[in-house]
Amino acid sequence: MSALDSLKPFYSILPQVSNPEKKLGFKDKLKWTGIILVLYFILAEVSLYGLSPTAIDQFAQLRSVMAGSFGSILTLGIGPIVTASIVMQLLVGGKLIDLDLSAQEDKAAFQGTQKLLAIIFTLFEGAVLVLTGSLPPISGEYTVILILQMVLGGIMIIYMDEVVSKWGFGSG
Numbered sequence: 786m787s788a789l790d791s792l793k794p795f796y797s798i799l800p801q802v803s804n805p806e807k808k809l810g811f812k813d814k815l816k817w818t819g820i821i822l823v824l825y826f827i828l829a830e831v832s833l834y835g836l837s838p839t840a841i842d843q844f845a846q847l848r849s850v851m852a853g854s855f856g857s858i859l860t861l862g863i864g865p866i867v868t869a870s871i872v873m874q875l876l877v878g879g880k881l882i883d884l885d886l887s888a889q890e891d892k893a894a895f896q897g898t899q900k901l902l903a904i905i906f907t908l909f910e911g912a913v914l915v916l917t918g919s920l921p922p923i924s925g926e927y928t929v930i931l932i933l934q935m936v937l938g939g940i941m942i943i944y945m946d947e948v949v950s951k952w953g954f955g956s957g
Contacts, residue, residue, distance in 0.1 A: 789882065789894045796897035799904075802947040809952065818953035821945045828941065829854035833920070833934050835927030840920055858938035860920065861910050865939050866946055868910075869902035900943060907939030908932075 809817075836856055854860065873895060876882040884891040911932045914920045920935075922928050949955035 789884070789898055792898055792901060793894070795901055796893075799897065799900055800944065802944060802951050804951055814953050818949055818955075821949050821953060825859070825942075825945060828938065829857050829859050831858045832856055833858060833860065833931055835922050835924075835930050837921040837923045856920075858934055859942060860914070860935055861907060861939045861942070863942060863946070865903045865906035865910055866943060868906045869899050872902060873899045900947075903943050904936075904940060907943070908936050911935035911939065 805813075833856055840856060854862070873882075877884050877886070877895065884895055886892050886895060914935070915922065915928055915931045920931060922931050946955065
């Protein structure tokens with residue numbers, strides 16, 4: 786039993802975007818990509834409740850790379866997804882985790898672990914930003930609320946990425 790086998794019960798808990806029943810045409814892919822893009826732009830305007838007005842974007846140069854929007858529910862951007870992907874690629878490529886990505890079961894384990902890692906990194910990165918003062922709450926009781934909002938935003942980005950990968954023009 787490998788370490789990834791012990792994570793299988795968690796994979797079933799995580800919501801999953803189903804694959805389309807048939808191959809999608811250009812218009813359908815364009816529609817789904819557009820829907821996610823509009824949703825992303827709307828969510829990027831939703832401000833974090835409880836954020837101090839004195840918060841300064843110390844990571845402004847990284848915003849264009851990580852697709853985040855400082856002070857919004859999407860502050861973390863795609864950072865947790867990218868980090869989880871890099872970690873999994875390094876573990877599999879370095880043979881620290883033995884997976885054959887051409888086998889369906891191993892591919893599912895890879896994707897499930899990557900999604901679980903992305904959620905863990907979302908929680909970690911959100912907590913670090915708030916607890917280090919990069920995103921200061923207006924008062925102490927808003928600390929957990931700020932972290933939870935960023936976790937929610939990060940999880941939404943994870944699933945929007947999955948929708949675009951399966952239904953739109955995503956890299957998959």
